[in-house]
Amino acid sequence: SRRNILICGGGNGAHCIAAIASSTQPEADVNVLTLFADEAERWRESSQKAPLTATRSYQDGSAYTFEAHPKIITKDPSLVVPHANIIFIVVPAFTHQQYIEAIAPHVKDSSIIVGLPARFGFEFQIQRSMGQNAERCAIASFETLPWVCRIEEFGVSIRIMGTKDMVIASILKGSRYEKDSLNIFNEIQTIFGESPKIKLLSNYLSKPLVSPDFIHPAILYAKWKDWDGEAVAEKPLFYQGVDHKAAQYLNDLSEEMISTAREIARQQSGVDTKDVVPLIDWYKNHYSDQLVDDSSLMRALQTNKAYDGLVHPMKETSDGKFVPDFAYRYLSEDVPFGMAVQKGIAELAGVKTPVMDEVLTWAQEKIGKEYIIGSKLTGKNVPETLVPQNYDIANIGDLFKH
Numbered sequence: 001s002r003r004n005i006l007i008c009g010g011g012n013g014a015h016c017i018a019a020i021a022s023s024t025q026p027e028a029d030v031n032v033l034t035l036f037a038d039e040a041e042r043w044r045e046s047s048q049k050a051p052l053t054a055t056r057s058y059q060d061g062s063a064y065t066f067e068a069h070p071k072i073i074t075k076d077p078s079l080v081v082p083h084a085n086i087i088f089i090v091v092p093a094f095t096h097q098q099y100i101e102a103i104a105p106h107v108k109d110s111s112i113i114v115g116l117p118a119r120f121g122f123e124f125q126i127q128r129s130m131g132q133n134a135e136r137c138a139i140a141s142f143e144t145l146p147w148v149c150r151i152e153e154f155g156v157s158i159r160i161m162g163t164k165d166m167v168i169a170s171i172l173k174g175s176r177y178e179k180d181s182l183n184i185f186n187e188i189q190t191i192f193g194e195s196p197k198i199k200l201l202s203n204y205l206s207k208p209l210v211s212p213d214f215i216h217p218a219i220l221y222a223k224w225k226d227w228d229g230e231a232v233a234e235k236p237l238f239y240q241g242v243d244h245k246a247a248q249y250l251n252d253l254s255e256e257m258i259s260t261a262r263e264i265a266r267q268q269s270g271v272d273t274k275d276v277v278p279l280i281d282w283y284k285n286h287y288s289d290q291l292v293d294d295s296s297l298m299r300a301l302q303t304n305k306a307y308d309g310l311v312h313p314m315k316e317t318s319d320g321k322f323v324p325d326f327a328y329r330y331l332s333e334d335v336p337f338g339m340a341v342q343k344g345i346a347e348l349a350g351v352k353t354p355v356m357d358e359v360l361t362w363a364q365e366k367i368g369k370e371y372i373i374g375s376k377l378t379g380k381n382v383p384e385t386l387v388p389q390n391y392d393i394a395n396i397g398d399l400f401k402h
């Protein structure tokens with residue numbers, strides 16, 4: 001039977017992968033499910049007039065235009081989900097739950113559900129909504145959307161301005177999913193085409209442990225923990241402003257994650273945590289040609305060309321000065337959906353994380369939340385986070401019971 005690809009979402013990323021999948025898989029059916037407002041209707045109407053046009057530009061300055069013909073564009077999951085072999089969820093994370101609940105009753109056995117991108121916790125959201133049926137599926141989680149893309153005209157044209165060379169993903173297979181991970185990997189790679197190249201992590205816990213989710217909170221902490229409350233004349237540099245003290249926190253946090261990985265490998269035989277490397281190595285892997293000086297973590301952050309000129313998130317005061325904007329996503333997203341999850345995994349492993357506790361305690365106060373009390377994740381706002389403890393997981397063994 002023909003391959004059936006379902007794209008969930010109606011934003012930039014959804015347009016982009018709809019176009020790419022149509023061009024790399026001309027034989028397949030590519031369908032779109034978008035639940036938001038009247039997007040399905042609008043996209044369907046424009047598709048009846050003309051195909052979706054994608055313009056993809058490459059680093060050498062060349063560009064290539066192609067057309068895509070999504071077959072069914074709908075807001076009704078029962079029309080498209082039951083036929084899908086592979087389902088890409090390509091929406092901002094705050095709408096993941098809505099999409100997962102909508103597709104859950106209709107997902108067929110042996111399908112692959114792809115979070116593009118997905119935070120750690122996406123796996124648990126799916127398992128909770130699908131129950132036993134999740135055991136017959138595979139879940140792939142991507143670290144980021146590998147294309148830089150913008151809709152030019154909704155349902156009509158999409159611009160793909162850049163493609164990452166490499167993108168990291170992890171796969172969690174249900175206990176009754178039959179194919180092996182390599183198969184899943186190949187399936188997604190053929191849909192992406194030549195690039196990005198997918199790099200598969202050896203297990204799904206490595207992604208949260210090795211991701212520098214703590215980097216924004218820790219740099220903010222180092223900079224502002226002793227702040228006297230006085231507005232400053234200029235917005236301070238964010239990464240270029242990293243000093244020895246900030247770098248020390250980052251190295252310590254990275255060490256705490258490595259200890260956690262080591263302890264998980266000890267408790268759970270057969271789990272390979274080799275992907276959880278020191279933060280400096282993560283930078284070398286991700287930004288190899290952009291680090292002017294990689295002799296230390298501090299120098300790597302200060303000299304990463306990709307970070308050039310980035311400043312602390314600041315609000316302007318009435319007299320033209322600046323104060324830190326702690327409501328910015330560096331804390332409001334990176335703490336509940338990133339750092340708290342790292343803490344949650346360390347707690348399950350029974351690893352002490354004094355530095356993480358110190359940064360979390362400061363950061364949660366700045367966003368008016370309570371996640372940890374002392375060194376325990378028992379604060380009243382824990383249910384709003386993606387920590388595994390929210391999903392009936394009580395120890396490291398439970399993380400691998402599926």
Ligand code: NAI
Pocket residue numbers: 009010011012013014034035036039090091092093095098116117144145146147148149150
């Ligand atoms: P987007 O901003 O284009 O997504 C908007 C879409 O999300 C809407 O069209 C709608 O389908 C859905 N949506 C928005 N509000 C909603 C609501 N209240 N209820 C239900 N659905 C709603 O997002 P985009 O650009 O497609 O990005 C998807 C993810 O990929 C995001 O997490 C983004 O951070 C990430 N990303 C995007 C990149 C890009 O170049 N577009 C690059 C790297 C990452």
